[in-house]
Amino acid sequence: MNTSKFFLVLACTLVLSKPYFVQGRGYTVYVINDLGPNEKLNVHCKSKDDDLGPHTLGFGEEFYWVFDLNVFGTTLFRCNMDWGNKQGSFEIFNARKEQYKCGNTFDGHCYRKVRKDGVYYNKHRDGDYWKKYSW
Numbered sequence: 637m638n639t640s641k642f643f644l645v646l647a648c649t650l651v652l653s654k655p656y657f658v659q660g661r662g663y664t665v666y667v668i669n670d671l672g673p674n675e676k677l678n679v680h681c682k683s684k685d686d687d688l689g690p691h692t693l694g695f696g697e698e699f700y701w702v703f704d705l706n707v708f709g710t711t712l713f714r715c716n717m718d719w720g721n722k723q724g725s726f727e728i729f730n731a732r733k734e735q736y737k738c739g740n741t742f743d744g745h746c747y748r749k750v751r752k753d754g755v756y757y758n759k760h761r762d763g764d765y766w767k768k769y770s771w
Contacts, residue, residue: 663744665729666700666761669693670749671719677750681715681728705731717750722771726755 669677681688691699705711711731738744738759749756756765
């Protein structure tokens with residue numbers, strides 16, 4: 637096999653098998669209703685490849701999903717949310733911006749608390765959340 641064919645086969649193999657830095661990089665994203673007692677949160681999250689369906693969360697309840705980054709490391713999830721008379725569409729996970737902000741190298745956890753004034757982020761369940769979006 638000549639050199640150019642070898643490199644073509646090698647390149648195709650790497651792309652189809654996912655590179656090491658992408659494969660096995662699992663994430664779990666949690667969306668938590670922190671609106672207050674008796675407040676229901678409607679959440680519908682999607683990526684280019686996955687529609688996670690609609691979910692209604694009571695106060696303190698969470699919706700979560702587990703996924704690996706796509707081959708290109710560009711995984712993006714958006715969630716449409718509403719409660720009361722508020723509604724919004726929020727970028728809940730963007731691999732290009734957040735893949736190293738959600739825990740350690742091999743099992744990232746991303747926490748999103750939805751509050752009356754916006755959506756808050758943290759990489760730990762407990763602790764100080766910071767506001768990412770306003771309604």
